[in-house]
Amino acid sequence: MNREDKKIQKAIDENLKPQKSFAEWAKEHDVELTPVNLQPGGAAYGRHEEKANGSSKIVVRRTISAVIAYSVIVAIFVSLIAVSVIMLPNNDVKHYQQSDTVSVLSSLDEAADYPEMLLFDTSSLYQMTSVFRQVAKDDESVTLAYIFSDCVFVYGDPETNPYVINATYIVRTHPGYEFMGLSDYDSLPDSVSISDVEMKYRFNDEEANVNVRFAYGDFEYFLEISGMPGVTELTESRVICVLAKLFCSNFADCKVDLMCGTSPAFNG
Amino acid sequence: MKKTISGMLAFYLAACIVLASLVVAMPLIGSKRYMVEARGGIIHETFTESIVYSVKEDDEEYSNPYRLPLYYSPYTNTCAVTAGGVAIAYFDISYPNLIPNSSGFEIGTTYLYPAQGSTGSAVNNMFAELYEMTNSSDNGTTIPDFKSGMEEYVESKGYDLTMTDIYSNHLDFEACKTALEAGKLVTVFVDGFSVYDNEIRYDGYDTMTCTVVNGAHTLTAYGYSVIKYYDASMNIVAEYEFLLVQSGMPTLGLTRLRVDSGCTIDDAYVLDVN
Numbered sequence: 001m002n003r004e005d006k007k008i009q010k011a012i013d014e015n016l017k018p019q020k021s022f023a024e025w026a027k028e029h030d031v032e033l034t035p036v037n038l039q040p041g042g043a044a045y046g047r048h049e050e051k052a053n054g055s056s057k058i059v060v061r062r063t064i065s066a067v068i069a070y071s072v073i074v075a076i077f078v079s080l081i082a083v084s085v086i087m088l089p090n091n092d093v094k095h096y097q098q099s100d101t102v103s104v105l106s107s108l109d110e111a112a113d114y115p116e117m118l119l120f121d122t123s124s125l126y127q128m129t130s131v132f133r134q135v136a137k138d139d140e141s142v143t144l145a146y147i148f149s150d151c152v153f154v155y156g157d158p159e160t161n162p163y164v165i166n167a168t169y170i171v172r173t174h175p176g177y178e179f180m181g182l183s184d185y186d187s188l189p190d191s192v193s194i195s196d197v198e199m200k201y202r203f204n205d206e207e208a209n210v211n212v213r214f215a216y217g218d219f220e221y222f223l224e225i226s227g228m229p230g231v232t233e234l235t236e237s238r239v240i241c242v243l244a245k246l247f248c249s250n251f252a253d254c255k256v257d258l259m260c261g262t263s264p265a266f267n268g
Numbered sequence: 269m270k271k272t273i274s275g276m277l278a279f280y281l282a283a284c285i286v287l288a289s290l291v292v293a294m295p296l297i298g299s300k301r302y303m304v305e306a307r308g309g310i311i312h313e314t315f316t317e318s319i320v321y322s323v324k325e326d327d328e329e330y331s332n333p334y335r336l337p338l339y340y341s342p343y344t345n346t347c348a349v350t351a352g353g354v355a356i357a358y359f360d361i362s363y364p365n366l367i368p369n370s371s372g373f374e375i376g377t378t379y380l381y382p383a384q385g386s387t388g389s390a391v392n393n394m395f396a397e398l399y400e401m402t403n404s405s406d407n408g409t410t411i412p413d414f415k416s417g418m419e420e421y422v423e424s425k426g427y428d429l430t431m432t433d434i435y436s437n438h439l440d441f442e443a444c445k446t447a448l449e450a451g452k453l454v455t456v457f458v459d460g461f462s463v464y465d466n467e468i469r470y471d472g473y474d475t476m477t478c479t480v481v482n483g484a485h486t487l488t489a490y491g492y493s494v495i496k497y498y499d500a501s502m503n504i505v506a507e508y509e510f511l512l513v514q515s516g517m518p519t520l521g522l523t524r525l526r527v528d529s530g531c532t533i534d535d536a537y538v539l540d541v542n
Contacts, residue, residue: 099483103518105342107386129338130384132518147518149338152380164375168338168521179519183314183477184466206469224521229333230376 095176096136096144103147104140106133111146116217117171121249126152126164134177144177145170152228155245164228165242172220185213185222192240195251199243203236210239312460312480319506320473321497330449331491334358336514337381338521341395347516348409348457348486349402352418353395354514355453355488357381359541365425366541367394397421408484411457411535418539427541435536439527441509445492447538454489454511455537461485462530463515463523464508480530487513487525488539 108131112119129150136142148169155163170179188200188211199214209226225242227234234242248254337357341349360366361379370390372381384391401424402409402417409417415431422429434443434454444454466477474497491512497505509528515521525531 098481098517098519102344103340103342105384105387105392127380127383129381130340130518132340134518145519149518149521150381152375162375170519180463180479180481180515180517181465181520181523183316183479202468204466204468206467211466228376229378231378232376 093176094136095178096174097178098180100137101134101144101177102137102140103132104135106131106146108148111148111171114143114146114173117146117173117219118216118221118247118250120151120153120167120169120246123249124153124155124245126154126158128152134179142174144174145172145179147171153246162231164232165225165234166228167223167225167246170222172222173218175220182222184211184224188213192243194244194247195254197247197251201239201243203239205236208234210234210236210242212239212243312482314477314479317464317476317478318473319476319497321505322472322500323498323502324474325496325498326493329491329493330445331493331512332358332448332451332453333377334361334379334490335522336453336488336490337384338514338518339381339384339391339395340516340518341399342387342392343395343399343404345406345408346399346404348414349395349399349404350516351455351486351488351514352398352402352414352421353391355418355455355539356394356398356421357391358453358490359422359427359539363425363427363541366422366427367391368425370394394421397424409486414455414486415537422541430538430540430542432538432540433535434538435533439533439536441492441527443538444489444511444527444536447540448489448491452538452540455486455539456489456511456513456525456527457484457486457534457536458525458531459484459534460532461487462526463513463520464510464526465520465523478526478530484534485516487511487516489513489525493524 108119108122108128110133111117111131127150128148130147131149132147133143134145134147136144148167151167151169153165153167155165172179188202190202191198191200193199197214197216199212201210201212203210207226209224212221212223212225214221223246225234225239244254336354339350339354339357341347341353343349356366360370361372364371367390370382372379374380382391383389386392398404398417398421401420403413404417418431419429432443432447434440434447435456439456447454460480460482462478462480464476464478466475468475489511493508493510493512495506495508495510497507499505507528508526510524511527513523513525515523515525527533
């Protein structure tokens with residue numbers, strides 16, 4: 001910058017310099033200044049504050065609006081959660097493990113009298129080793145399940161061509177009963193409908209038995225079915241037929257296809 | 269203005285507390301717990317084990333063809349009476365006076381035990397006698413009382429019972445195998461145990477459902493099974509030693525008790541009648 005340029009610059013600076021400071025001007029016009037943090041990240045960054053002569057005050061309207069909106073959203077959210085919790089289905093279902101229960105000796109006749117229980121066809125029932133009613137330890141009037149163990153069914157001609165199966169049948173009458181062995185009935189891959197009752201099952205090649213689970217009415221039903229060593233080997237192709245034999249008698253219009261081969265056990 | 273903001277924040281805080289309380293309370297609703305019942309104990313956890321392998325050996329096993337009957341003592345907290353009763357029912361096949369007026373029959377190679385029946389049946393009468401002789405109560409049965417009660421019952425029917433202890437710091441599994449293959453039974457007293465069932469074979473791996481149970485329990489075994497899994501280099505990747513047992517629990521029936529791990533055995537006896 002040469003000498004002439006410096007002179008010109010000095011003249012410009014002097015002309016642009018205000019005759020009084022902003023503070024002096026504000027005092028003359030009764031404008032009150034309030035210190036705010038206008039730095040980026042500061043609490044008032046991007047916000048204007050006006051406070052002049054008691055009527056020109058700048059307020060932080062955006063902060064209040066945000067708080068109100070946020071509070072309303074939270075209130076609605078909390079209300080929805082609370083209502084959902086209160087309205088949860090089966091909220092009052094008590095859970096029972098094996099240790100919370102007592103086994104009470106029972107019978108087929110007693111079970112048959114239990115309201116709405118779906119029983120297997122007893123016309124081919126040859127023998128049943130035991131029947132127990134599982135009840136709550138703290139209130140024996142609460143029935144949790146019926147367990148029919150080692151039920152032997154004989155179809156066909158018992159003397160010449162018997163088809164014998166063995167089943168353990170568990171009727172869970174209380175949805176909160178988490179009985180020992182329940183996990184055996186998880187994730188059953190196959191299903192069959194018998195008179196619109198969908199039965200899920202898994203055939204276990206290794207043990208030649210099948211685990212079956214289905215719901216009917218208010219109860220859940222669990223079966224483990226096997227053949228009879230030395231007499232009958234249960235095969236996967238016979239599972240549907242066996243289930244039909246066990247339960248079709250409960251339904252007037254049993255829709256399952258009973259094309260189960262030529263064994264005398266299943267000709268009827 | 270400050271009051272408005274403070275009010276809003278207070279409301280927000282209160283709402284959060286209510287929400288947190290509800291979330292905490294949800295799992296507690298309907299999950300009342302009860303005391304341990306000796307027949308079943310408390311399920312500690314149930315999980316599925318997956319074993320990836322190249323070679324599997326599972327031919328080391330024995331299952332008594334008569335298995336054990338699915339009888340259960342009709343008294344509370346009497347797993348030991350159930351374990352002893354099913355053993356007596358088994359020996360009754362060869363020594364029919366053990367349970368008078370009761371006999372089963374065979375279909376094919378399967379022996380069908382007589383039905384347990386209702387109160388007053390031959391089987392339930394046996395349970396009633398055994399309950400008394402083993403000094404059992406709602407608090408369960410002690411091992412000495414089990415031994416003396418079983419011996420007293422068998423002797424009262426005109427036979428002799430021998431009970432050979434096969435537990436000394438650890439279960440003598442070889443002795444178990446020898447006894448079971450000879451048609452004898454093994455009764456084990458455990459305090460916390462694991463049962464494995466639902467074995468499913470897939471291509472290259474197996475899965476088994478393991479149920480871990482807390483609590484003192486008594487079971488009687490009628491067989492055993494050993495499964496070994498190897499990788500491609502024939503390094504062992506998993507090994508299981510099971511006793512095939514009558515579980516004492518009606519919903520579980522016959523199952524496999526793992527004895528090489530996940531099971532605290534207090535005592536074990538080989539049972540034989542002559």
